[in-house]
Amino acid sequence: MREDRIRQALDRCYEAVLAPGLWADALHELAQAFGGAAMMFYPYERDLSASDPRDPRRSLSKVPISHEYMEVVEEYERSRWYLNHYRAERGLPLMVAGRSVVIEHQLATDEERRRSRHYNDLYLRFGFPGYAMINVPMVDQSWCIPMLRANRQEHFNPEEAAYISRFVPQFRRLISLSDKLELEKARAATTGLDAVNAPAALIDWRGQVHSLNAGAEALLGPDLHLVRGVLAPADRRSNAALQAMIRNALRVDRTAVASMQPSSLIARRGGRPILAEVLPLSGIFCDLFNHAQILLLLTDLARLPVPREERLRVAFGLTLAEARLAVRLVAGTELRAAADELAVSYETARVRLRVIFQKTGTHRQGELVALLSRLAR
Structure with a gap:
C-alpha cells in the first residue's frame, strides 16, 4: 500500500461527490490502492436490536460501488445472502463496539470457512476470498465500507488493518461533505415546491424526515408533529395509515408505483384533514447516499388555494x-x-x-x- 496512491484515489472520490458518475471508477482505484479488488459503501444500523440489521431494506446498487462489486451485490440481494450472514452477524457488533477495521480472519476460522455456504457459494464463486470492513460511524447514519480481495491476493492481515484505519477520518470527511451537498440539494428541491404552494417532506430510507419545506413546517402542530424525526399524526388511525403507506413505499421496487398505496388522510380535530400523497424519488431527485427516498406531498384540505x-x-x-x-x-x-x-x-x-x-x-x-x-x- 502506497500512501501517495491512496491519497490520489481519495481525491478521485471527492470528485465523485460532485459527479456521481465517477464513483465506480474512483472506488476501483481506491480498492487497488489498498491492495484490494473491489469496494463499496454500506449503511448499517447501530441498534442491533432493531429488525434484522443485516437486511439492507433497499437496493444496495444505489450506493457508491465499484464495477467489480456490482455482480456480487446483485446476487447478494437476489438470493438474500444478507440473511444469517456470518460477516454481518459477527462484524457489526465489533464495529458498534468501536473497531475501526475488521478483517476476515477475525470473523471466521479456516474450518468455518471451509463449511460456510456464504464463503464458498457466494464469495469464492465470484473469486473474492479476502475481506475487510472499514467502520465509519457518523452522527445520523453509520457506514461500513466493505473491501474484497481476489484469488490472486493475500488475505488482509492485522498490520494492514491498522494502516487502513488511519484513513477513517478521510472517509468521514468524504461522507460529511456529501451529506452537506445533498442536504442543500434536498432543501432546494422542497423550497421549489413552496413556490407552487406545495407543502412537502423528503423522507429517508428509515422513514424519518430528511427535510421539510416552509409549507410543510406550517402544518406542524397539535394534529401533526415530529416524534424522533418521524412525522406522526396525533390521530392513531391516521398515524397507522401514514406509517404503513411510507413503509410500503420504501419497500417496493421504485418502478412498481401501481402497487403502492398512494395516499392517506391525516385527521384533524375540528377541521378538514390533511391529504398525504407519496411519490418515489428517482434519478437526479434521489441523492447519492439514498438519504431521501420518497417525497411526501401534504395538502391542507381546509385551506383555499391562493395564488402568489x-x-x-x-x-x-x-x-x-x-x-x-x-x-x-x-x-x-x-x-x-x-x-x-x-x-x-x-x-x-x-x-x-x-x-x-x-x-x-x-x-x-x-x-x-x-x-x-x-x-x-
Whole structure:
C-alpha cells in the first residue's frame, strides 16, 4: 500500500461527490490502492436490536460501488445472502463496539470457512476470498465500507488493518461533505415546491424526515408533529395509515408505483384533514447516499388555494396593491375586511376591484376567484 496512491484515489472520490458518475471508477482505484479488488459503501444500523440489521431494506446498487462489486451485490440481494450472514452477524457488533477495521480472519476460522455456504457459494464463486470492513460511524447514519480481495491476493492481515484505519477520518470527511451537498440539494428541491404552494417532506430510507419545506413546517402542530424525526399524526388511525403507506413505499421496487398505496388522510380535530400523497424519488431527485427516498406531498384540505402576488402581476399586469387585494379575495376574505387588512378605505378597494375586473376580463367576484384560483396550482 502506497500512501501517495491512496491519497490520489481519495481525491478521485471527492470528485465523485460532485459527479456521481465517477464513483465506480474512483472506488476501483481506491480498492487497488489498498491492495484490494473491489469496494463499496454500506449503511448499517447501530441498534442491533432493531429488525434484522443485516437486511439492507433497499437496493444496495444505489450506493457508491465499484464495477467489480456490482455482480456480487446483485446476487447478494437476489438470493438474500444478507440473511444469517456470518460477516454481518459477527462484524457489526465489533464495529458498534468501536473497531475501526475488521478483517476476515477475525470473523471466521479456516474450518468455518471451509463449511460456510456464504464463503464458498457466494464469495469464492465470484473469486473474492479476502475481506475487510472499514467502520465509519457518523452522527445520523453509520457506514461500513466493505473491501474484497481476489484469488490472486493475500488475505488482509492485522498490520494492514491498522494502516487502513488511519484513513477513517478521510472517509468521514468524504461522507460529511456529501451529506452537506445533498442536504442543500434536498432543501432546494422542497423550497421549489413552496413556490407552487406545495407543502412537502423528503423522507429517508428509515422513514424519518430528511427535510421539510416552509409549507410543510406550517402544518406542524397539535394534529401533526415530529416524534424522533418521524412525522406522526396525533390521530392513531391516521398515524397507522401514514406509517404503513411510507413503509410500503420504501419497500417496493421504485418502478412498481401501481402497487403502492398512494395516499392517506391525516385527521384533524375540528377541521378538514390533511391529504398525504407519496411519490418515489428517482434519478437526479434521489441523492447519492439514498438519504431521501420518497417525497411526501401534504395538502391542507381546509385551506383555499391562493395564488402568489407576483404570479398575478405577471399574468394580468396587476399592480402590487391590486395583486394584494386579489389574493385576499381568492382566500375568501370579504372586500370590506380585505380593505381593513390593507389599511385602505372601502371605496378605494372597490375602485381597485373594478380595475382588476377589467384587467382579468371578469365581471363578478365569483368569476374572478374561479379564474385566479387556477393560478394557485
